[in-house]
Amino acid sequence: MKKATQPYFHFDGNCREAMTFYQNLFGGKLDLMPIKDSPAKDQFQPEIHDQIMHASLENGDFMLMASDMCGMGEVKRGNNVEINLNCESEEEINHLYQQLSAGGEILNELREEFWGAKFAMLIDQFGVRWMMNYEK
Known part of the structure; x- marks a missing residue:
């Protein structure tokens, strides 16, 4: 990261x-x-x-x-704070997304966004809210 x-x-x-x-x-x-x-x-x-x-x-x-x-x-x-992860590679963001979303709730699918990055939001199986971003 x-x-x-x-x-x-x-x-x-x-x-x-x-x-x-x-x-x-x-x-x-x-x-x-x-x-x-x-x-x-x-x-x-x-x-x-x-x-x-x-x-x-x-x-x-x-x-x-x-x-x-x-x-x-x-x-x-419960929804007023999230943890943001700035990823260094597409492989890293894909891996984190797969692992953190397993058994959790996806709020925003991992996808390309208008600011030129891959981005996702989710709640993991433990109720922790995560944002992840990979700027190409």
Whole structure:
């Protein structure tokens, strides 16, 4: 794997506020992508286009990532944090996807995404939520 795993937080419409707070606390560079600025904006209801589709805060090796739930249900204990794995190869992401999805629940099939990476989301057999990404 490339870097250490990163937490990925989900917020209920206040991602921008939360990540700005964390930037003030931890420092670093904050990038925010609202749905309206995403190539996938047509897949979302117009009333949530101001929500944050993806945010990242990076300061050296420290990184937090986040988004608003973006119409994918309510934020509640259990779905507000995921662990993101940045994979180094297609073989690695395929292997991790197969192993972690066995006996679990696939939330987003492993597939090519608009940002040029293979990506998947799942809940493993132990209830842990995972995201995996391989940027080609």
